[in-house]
Each structure stands twice: as C-alpha cells, then as structure tokens.
Amino acid sequence: MKNKGFTTRLVHADRLLNNPEHGAVHQATNNSVLFEFKEAQGIVDVFQGKQMGHVYGRSSSGSAAALQNILNHLEGGVGAVTFATGMAAITAVMMSLFKAGDHIIVSHFLFGNTRSLAETLESLGIELTFVDVTDVQNVKQACRANTKAVYLETIANPVTQVADLRAIGQYSQENSLLFIVDSTMTPPNVFDAKSVFASLTVSSLTKYMSGHGNVLGGSVVDTGLFDWSTFDNILDIYRGADSTLWGLTQIRKRGLRDMGATLSPEAAHDISIGLETLVLRTDKMNDNAMCLANYLQNHEKVSSVYYPGLAAHPQHYLAREHFSGYGGILSFDLLDGIDPIAFLNALELVICATHLGDTRTLALPVASTIYFETSAEQRVEMGINDNMIRMSIGIEDKGDLVADFEQAFSRF
Ligand SMILES: *Cc1c(COP(=O)(O)O)cnc(C)c1O
Numbered sequence: 001m002k003n004k005g006f007t008t009r010l011v012h013a014d015r016l017l018n019n020p021e022h023g024a025v026h027q028a029t030n031n032s033v034l035f036e037f038k039e040a041q042g043i044v045d046v047f048q049g050k051q052m053g054h055v056y057g058r059s060s061s062g063s064a065a066a067l068q069n070i071l072n073h074l075e076g077g078v079g080a081v082t083f084a085t086g087m088a089a090i091t092a093v094m095m096s097l098f099k100a101g102d103h104i105i106v107s108h109f110l111f112g113n114t115r116s117l118a119e120t121l122e123s124l125g126i127e128l129t130f131v132d133v134t135d136v137q138n139v140k141q142a143c144r145a146n147t148k149a150v151y152l153e154t155i156a157n158p159v160t161q162v163a164d165l166r167a168i169g170q171y172s173q174e175n176s177l178l179f180i181v182d183s184t185m186t187p188p189n190v191f192d193a194k195s196v197f198a199s200l201t202v203s204s205l206t207k208y209m210s211g212h213g214n215v216l217g218g219s220v221v222d223t224g225l226f227d228w229s230t231f232d233n234i235l236d237i238y239r240g241a242d243s244t245l246w247g248l249t250q251i252r253k254r255g256l257r258d259m260g261a262t263l264s265p266e267a268a269h270d271i272s273i274g275l276e277t278l279v280l281r282t283d284k285m286n287d288n289a290m291c292l293a294n295y296l297q298n299h300e301k302v303s304s305v306y307y308p309g310l311a312a313h314p315q316h317y318l319a320r321e322h323f324s325g326y327g328g329i330l331s332f333d334l335l336d337g338i339d340p341i342a343f344l345n346a347l348e349l350v351i352c353a354t355h356l357g358d359t360r361t362l363a364l365p366v367a368s369t370i371y372f373e374t375s376a377e378q379r380v381e382m383g384i385n386d387n388m389i390r391m392s393i394g395i396e397d398k399g400d401l402v403a404d405f406e407q408a409f410s411r412f
Contacts, residue, residue: 018070027062068219080221081248085216096255102146143175150180151180154182201221286327289330291402301334329393330393340388361393
C-alpha cells in the first residue's frame, strides 16, 4: 500500500487497512452502543488501555475507528480522532489541551464560528492574540513566555488569505509551540501538513472530505512531529510509555469521551464513501474555480477577485509552494451599485447556500450572513467588503457555470 497512489490507497483502504469481516469490501456499520465481554477481565483490560476494544458508543465504535485509520493513513500521522462536526473537533482540541493563563497565537482570518469560539475561550481565561498569519514575523512578534500554540487555517475563508505555513511551522518547532492547522480547505491530496511541520491538523469532514452535503463530521490527526513531553498540560494519567500518543489520548478522553460530540457510525460510513472520490472532485473543482476566477477577473462588473490561483493574489507564491491545487473557494466584490442580493437572485444554476466543498456550486452574500455577528471594524480588518460574494465551486461542467454568470451579469 505504501508506494501506491493516493486514490488507489483510499479506495482499497477498508479492505486492506481495516480488514472487514466475511470478505466485505466496505467496513460494516454497526449501531450497537454497548459491547459484551464474555470474559470480565476483557472489560477491565479495555478500560485500562491494556487491550484494544470498544466499551461504549460515545467513546468509540468500529465505524469511527475505521474512518480514523483511513484519515491517519492519508495524513501519514500517528493517529486520528473523529467528532460529530468540525466545530466539535476544534472545541475538543482547545478545551482538552489548554487552560486559563495559557496564550495562543491565532489567525486573524478565521472561519466565523471558530472566531466566535475563540471569544468563549477568552472568557474562560485563555489568552489569545490575533495576528495576520500571511507573514511569520507577526507570529514571532506575538510570542510570549506563556505561548503554548499557534492556530491557523491554510486558506482562509472568504478572502482566501494563505498562511505563511512552512515558516510558521519551522518557528513553532524551534520554540516548542504546538502548531494546529485547520486544513479543511486543503484536504490531504492537495496539502501535506507534515511538510510544513504541523503538529495537529483539524478538519471539517463535512466539506471536501465527504463532499456531498449530506453528512456532518470533524477530525483531528496527530502528525507525530510534536514532542508532547515538552507540553506541560498533559495530565499524569495520560503520560503513558509512548509520549507520541499523549496529546491524542488526552483529546480522545477529555475532548471526545467527556464532551460527547461523537461521530455516529452511519455518519462515519457516509464520510468514508464520499472520501473515495476526493481527488476526482477536488481536481474538477480546482479546474472550474481557476476558470471562473479568470472569467471574473476580466469582468467589468467585478471590482476584485480573491483566488489563490491568480498570479495577482498577494500570497499566490505561498499557495504555489504549499498546495497542489488552489482550492474551490473563490470570492469576489461586485462593482458598487450592484446589489449582491439581486445578483444572487439572478443566478439560476448557482445555489444560494452557506456551505462549501459540495459537488454543486454555491454562493452567498458574506457580510450580511456569516459575518453578521462581526462588527463593521472587524470585517474591515478581515478584508470583508459589504458587496462581497463567496462561492464554493462545484463539479458542474464549467461552460454551464460561465453561462450562468453571463446571463446574470447581463441583467445589471
Ligand atoms: C465548516 C468549517 C468548520 C466547521 O465545520 P463543521 O463541520 O461545519 O462544524 C471549521 N473550519 C473551517 C475552515 C470550515 O470551513
């Protein structure tokens, strides 16, 4: 399996990594919450971590474990934990690893709900500094004696700023900072998190990974690059013989088991089915997005286009270095005077919806929806204009997408 290509490994993963029973090619979905031990010593050994096994559906299931194996394999890590949603994964990581008095350097350009979660963390006494992560210098300047981690997104949504990933990863490694990367926008076929020294990747499996807008999920993968023995927030009971597993063990116990946002067996199965076509979908989306970005860039009724694949994008050089595709998120500002709501109503094929990574092309007005709770000054800081539209490009035939824009623009 090791030297096979990405999709070959992926579509054979259940069969070869998870070894389902009876020659089944897919991992079976089993909804049992409880697990019987014919020998009572077995339940003791599983509780004490001396033997692998499942004891209760909130903590683990065969379906979630199978998906975790696949995700970890694709990332080349030391283990993965899955959650009911991407936000559950992020919350579990933050709440299980940090405490009041810790300092975390956080990207200025964050998914809206993560930004809102950050405010909750601050209210609990965790100190945060928001910085522009497109330049490592800003991270260096924000670092203090109590800094424990850096948290950022690879490509930010909706303005598509690209983080200075390798330089920040290197700086984190040199200073024993945990480097947490939300790689939702850049799944592992597009971005190798280990190449930028990420410690943990978090991802919304709801988006590109599952890909069809029919299931929610989230994950955390430990790349194995961080030395957990330098991280003093690991509780004594989770300091087992192998320190590479300390972080994930604490996330699994304190974050998943205690907080309880468990991925259901059916959802795990749906995600692994969607995952099989990840490369086919993302290649098509990237191609469509590049085509639309070029079209919009040259359109007289558009004032700005934000897409990392464009040579004019301020971090195009970073995107080219770190990713094997420029992603499916593309935003643009309509000329002043064109109402974004009226424009969205004029699009016939493109769906007005707040989701991304779907097979269908989606669009929404940004400032008045996902950033509705954010103050006007903060929106300016984040580069979000009032007439901005965010698109999530799907896998439709690209001529049809361009034609839909043509007919919509012709009405203004
Ligand atoms: C959607 C998203 C999340 C949250 O994921 P859910 O599965 O919706 O909870 C987190 N980070 C990014 C970058 C996202 O796009």
